[in-house]
Amino acid sequence: MKPIRNAENVEFKPAFVERYSKLTDWEPYKKISLTYLRKSIRVNTLKISVKDCIARLKDRFNLTPIPWSEDGFWIEHKKGRLDIGNTIEHALGYYYVQEAASMIPPLVLNPQPGEHVLDVAASPGSKSSQIASMMENSGILVANDVTGLRLAALGINLQRTGVVNSIITLCAGERIKGVMFDKILLDAPCSGTGTIRKSLKTLLMWNPDMIKRLAGLQRKLLVNAWSLLKPGGTLVYSTCSQEPEEDEAIVDFAIKNLSDVKVEQVKLPHLKSTPPITSFDGKEYSPEVKKCLRLWPQDNDTEGFFVAKLVKKD
Numbered sequence: 001m002k003p004i005r006n007a008e009n010v011e012f013k014p015a016f017v018e019r020y021s022k023l024t025d026w027e028p029y030k031k032i033s034l035t036y037l038r039k040s041i042r043v044n045t046l047k048i049s050v051k052d053c054i055a056r057l058k059d060r061f062n063l064t065p066i067p068w069s070e071d072g073f074w075i076e077h078k079k080g081r082l083d084i085g086n087t088i089e090h091a092l093g094y095y096y097v098q099e100a101a102s103m104i105p106p107l108v109l110n111p112q113p114g115e116h117v118l119d120v121a122a123s124p125g126s127k128s129s130q131i132a133s134m135m136e137n138s139g140i141l142v143a144n145d146v147t148g149l150r151l152a153a154l155g156i157n158l159q160r161t162g163v164v165n166s167i168i169t170l171c172a173g174e175r176i177k178g179v180m181f182d183k184i185l186l187d188a189p190c191s192g193t194g195t196i197r198k199s200l201k202t203l204l205m206w207n208p209d210m211i212k213r214l215a216g217l218q219r220k221l222l223v224n225a226w227s228l229l230k231p232g233g234t235l236v237y238s239t240c241s242q243e244p245e246e247d248e249a250i251v252d253f254a255i256k257n258l259s260d261v262k263v264e265q266v267k268l269p270h271l272k273s274t275p276p277i278t279s280f281d282g283k284e285y286s287p288e289v290k291k292c293l294r295l296w297p298q299d300n301d302t303e304g305f306f307v308a309k310l311v312k313k314d
Contacts, residue, residue: 101194183234191214
């Protein structure tokens with residue numbers, strides 16, 4: 001782990017330190033938060049096999065398999081340059097530059113060929129293109145986002161990766177109506193406190209009011225997404241936030257307010273995780289939240305992430 005430049009000048013807000021000292025082991029968390037993320041890629045099997053992609057890259061890059069993803073690799077240029085987004089293979093869509101923890105929600109969703117799948121907040125397309133790859137470009141993938149600017153990046157990335165089973169839509173996620181899906185990914189807009197290693201601006205932006213506002217939006221998105229899910233279908237809720245109000249509290253809300261909710265255990269091979277939070281700030285959550293996946297950056301040397309798998313009972 002390489003330390004971030006000028007890390008000694010980074011200031012954590014006192015309220016942030018107080019809160020996160022209650023949520024996790026503060027010193028290891030602080031230490032890893034001030035280190036650079038390892039670069040990682042996902043081989044795009046819509047265009048090339050993992051074996052053939054590795055063969056093309058191995059002379060220039062050191063590739064280390066990501067244990068929980070058959071298509072994922074940590075990558076480092078043998079000459080020390082960080083140009084993984086500036087290669088012929090990247091331009092051809094043979095791989096997607098994607099953070100290792102970001103690959104987890106589609107793996108938990110486990111979309112299959114021929115299914116109807118919705119990605120509620122799809123831009124810039126890392127998870128949508130992964131879903132399409134798992135679907136083998138069959139069935140229907142609705143990749144939605146809320147602004148035209150975000151759709152531009154989404155469209156470019158889906159085109160580059162050879163996705164042909166997608167319909168790109170522009171709509172507020174809480175207003176999507178009239179279509180039912182086998183599986184839904186709600187990778188919700190969030191405070192992004194799991195991404196400090198990628199952007200120190202997150203520390204400056206962090207405040208409790210923002211968390212409350214985002215949690216309100218997340219509840220609205222979840223309620224609407226649940227109404228679009230077929231009986232027997234699966235909805236994966238995920239964030240790159242470490243805030244209980246945006247994570248376990250949202251799952252607790254779903255259990256208490258949505259019909260026919262079954263929380264399923266989230267567990268991937270060779271992935272270390274920390275037990276979910278069952279109570280915080282005077283609030284008790286359903287014991288069912290223990291089945292969710294909470295990743296701190298220090299667990300696997302990745303971003304922080306939260307993933308829940310909700311199944312609608314038949």
